[in-house]
Amino acid sequence: MTETIRPDGWNESDFQMVLSIFEQISSIPRCSKNEEQIAAWLEKFGKDRGFETKRDHCNNVLISVPASAGMDNLPAVILQAHTDMVCEKESGTNHNFTADPLKLQYFKEEGISWLTAENTTLGADNGIGMAYMLAAAASDSIAHPPLKLLFTTDEEIGLTGAQGMDSDFVSGEYMINLDSEEEGTIIVGCAGGTQICFKHLVDVENAYDSDDSDDIGGSSSIDSAADSVVDLVVASDDDSVPAKPYTIVVSGLLGGHSGTDIHIGRGNANLILIQFFKRLTERYTQNVIKLIKIKGGTAANTIPRRAELSFVTDIPADSLRAEVADYVMLISSVPSFNDPNVSVEVADADLSNIKKSGLKSFSAKNTGRILNFLIAIPNGVFEMSASIPDLVLTSGNLAIIKTRSNAEYFKGAEKEAESSDLDIYTEKSKRELEIIYSLRSGNELRLKEKIKEMMALSEKHHFNFEITHTYSPWEPDFNSEFLKNCAEIYRKTFGNDVRISAIHAGLECGVFHRQFPSMKMISIGPDITAAHTPGEKLNLDAAEKVWIYLKEILKSFGEMPQSDGNVTE
Known part of the structure; x- marks a missing residue:
């Protein structure tokens, strides 16, 4: 053979x-x-x-x-x-x-x-x-x-x-x-490695409501970092383009092992998705942009190959498609990017069976705050080894992002049914955002330092912090x-x-x-x-x-x- x-x-x-x-x-x-x-x-x-x-x-x-x-x-x-x-x-x-x-x-x-x-x-x-x-x-x-x-x-x-x-x-x-x-x-x-879970139960509202007075997670006190993104997205006064739900999908990536492949330029689908979404909020500050749901990655030790999110916006569809084309050209031109078949697509969300009054989303303010936290999570190589050539010493991988309905959260379900991801029109008032993040380091002191940094980041943005696995x-x-x-x-x-x-x-x-x-x-x-x-x-x-x-x-x-x-x- x-x-x-x-x-x-x-x-x-x-x-x-x-x-x-x-x-x-x-x-x-x-x-x-x-x-x-x-x-x-x-x-x-x-x-x-x-x-x-x-x-x-x-x-x-x-x-x-x-x-x-x-x-x-x-x-x-x-x-x-x-x-x-x-x-x-x-x-x-x-x-x-x-x-x-x-x-x-x-x-x-x-x-x-x-x-x-x-x-x-x-x-x-x-x-x-x-x-x-x-x-x-x-x-x-x-x-x-x-x-x-x-x-x-x-x-x-x-x-x-x-x-x-x-x-x-x-x-x-x-x-x-x-x-x-x-x-x-x-x-x-x-x-050594540590797997971290960030969670927050966040208020949702009717996706087409213009009221944007709520705070993330229902908290009455929001830190300055969260407040700094409140004005990223505001309701539009222009009614000529009605708000519609869309889906953005990042796919075609090679993925790989989050340790051995973290330094070779593989695209992280979660990172690419949230960076594009942030780009929209920065370019269209006068438009409605409200997150419905997000799902990306499948395993904590894998660089995610696919990610998608649904959102409501009054940005014209032609503008969205043009933004996608520009963004793909931008990331593909980065010399260190080593994922030639990356695809970013925007399409109408398939929500034809849902009444307009039943579609739930995060508010515009909470969309901005969620996005601000996701963007702040570091990803990739942080430090190379000083003693072994070409060896990564410390890195992080934004492995999994997903939203769950309030009903799932309180049931405490350990394994979601495939249909649960479609529960975006629940009458419940909250939806949980969960993020799985993996840290690695060949030095135990560096690993502990990074864990402390992630803990401080979660506190700053009012997310729950939990270490689910760790090893030396x-x-x-x-x-x-x-x-x-x-x-x-x-x-x-x-x-x-x-x-x-x-x-x-x-x-x-x-x-x-x-x-x-x-x-x-x-x-x-x-x-x-x-x-x-x-x-x-x-x-x-x-x-x-x-x-x-x-x-x-x-x-x-x-x-x-x-x-x-x-x-x-």
């Missing part, structure tokens, strides 16, 4: 076993928070082969594999990957992530073998890591010390499986994390003997030096280092492009190379020093 060039005499046909196992994994639904089926399958895999296997309250699974002949007395090595995947699909695709298997597609491009999925994320992040581990356990020919195969849950939404794991669930002197995405690189550090960075130690040994194995195996670096993404190594500070860790993995998007694909030639490398590391444990005076950070 693949055409990896390897030294004479090597027979790496067992890579087919890795792919076969990956195909089985891909047939099992495993979105974050929906990992019961994959945990049960893993448990059965271990028990069917007579391995000691256990599962905890978080659905983390541990399979203990005895050493191969002659390596029984070596310390146990933990191989670790996460079971969940980011579930993204192309617009209009009918794939049901809770029931349908992924549709895998093998193809070649410029002589390289690739694997992808039809119109959905592939889940190579981190399904290929799981496949490596299970193939090593199932093989009778691979030399290895005692193995602890650790499969963790909910990595993609905050590393909560690793964080919820009891400290006595697993033990070992060494850990090889298999969740990296660049062959030829050993990762020895990662970013794994700060690099480049002097670890385990790292040096693994680097030498790569050089001997492939004839060239391995790159040693850190990544601006969360790895469970950060959690495990906090729990087990003396454990020696590295992270490796194959080339995965466009992770967290429907364009995700796995380089099979790189994947086979990582498989070869992993086996060489396992085989050489008998020759490694068994004491490492350095603590891997």
Whole structure:
């Protein structure tokens, strides 16, 4: 299937076993928070082969594999990957992530073998890591010390499986994390992260009312920052153009991983949308502009690819279309912008079944205040690493924006029905605005400083602030003997030096280092492009190379020093 060039005499046909196992994994639904089926399958895999296997309250699974002949007395090595995947699909695709298997597609491009999925994320992040581990356990020919195969849950939404794991669930002197995405690189550090939720319950009114005397959230005291935007939008005295509802849609973006892709110029659909909306308010200060609803982004760790909002305005439709055309030209001309297929469209809102008197919106004042807060939320790269070239140190991602009706808010529904987004004509007097924002930093002090800044911003604009997930960075130690040994194995195996670096993404190594500070860790993995998007694909030639490398590391444990005076950070 693949055409990896390897030294004479090597027979790496067992890579087919890795792919076969990956195909089985891909047939099992495993979105974050929906990992019961994959945990049960893993448990059965271990028990069917007579391995000691256990599962905890978080659905983390541990399979203990005895050493191969002659390596029984070596310390146990933990191989670790996460079971969940980011579930993204192309617009209009009918794939049901809770029931349908992924549709895998093998193809070649410029002589390289690739694997992808039809119109959905592939889940190579981190399904290929799981496949490596299970193939090593199932093989009778691979030399290895005692193995602890650790499969963790909910990595993609905050590393909560690793964080919820009891400290006595697993033990070992060494850990090889298999969740990296660049062959030829050993990762020895990662970013920590925090997921923040901003919320506010805001008054709504008849969309065509001219009364604009209310305050955001019904508060009687509004800070000066909020007051400064009150005059952005005022009722028009010109009745020649009646106010109408419109929808703006931003689409066509590549998206990507909010850590590893945050610095390469990918457009953020939420940011593009609110910046265009602000542009309208600044250019049409004498017109009615009132927000009805907004929805953008699907996951906290993904750069949003699509966003839309509906609003009422008396700006002529031709003017709106001209503004859109100018705006697309403007953002496309920015040299750092790397999203050539960006689309911004404005169209009549499809509200034909709603009586004019029933359409609800935020007032003009509250529209301005909401917009002012959204614009103030920082997005993108804040700081680059001073010690590692081209590595982002600290960043933020405006991941999800959505409005919910008052009825949904008080029901406390955790999962909205698809139809709930159409509840824009409710008779209730309030609507909730919710914003999910992710912060990352490779330095714990910087992360804490940014959290404080976001807290101050929310207080300034009278939004509720909640930290929903947080995890620590794994700060690099480049002097670890385990790292040096693994680097030498790569050089001997492939004839060239391995790159040693850190990544601006969360790895469970950060959690495990906090729990087990003396454990020696590295992270490796194959080339995965466009992770967290429907364009995700796995380089099979790189994947086979990582498989070869992993086996060489396992085989050489008998020759490694068994004491490492350095603590891997």
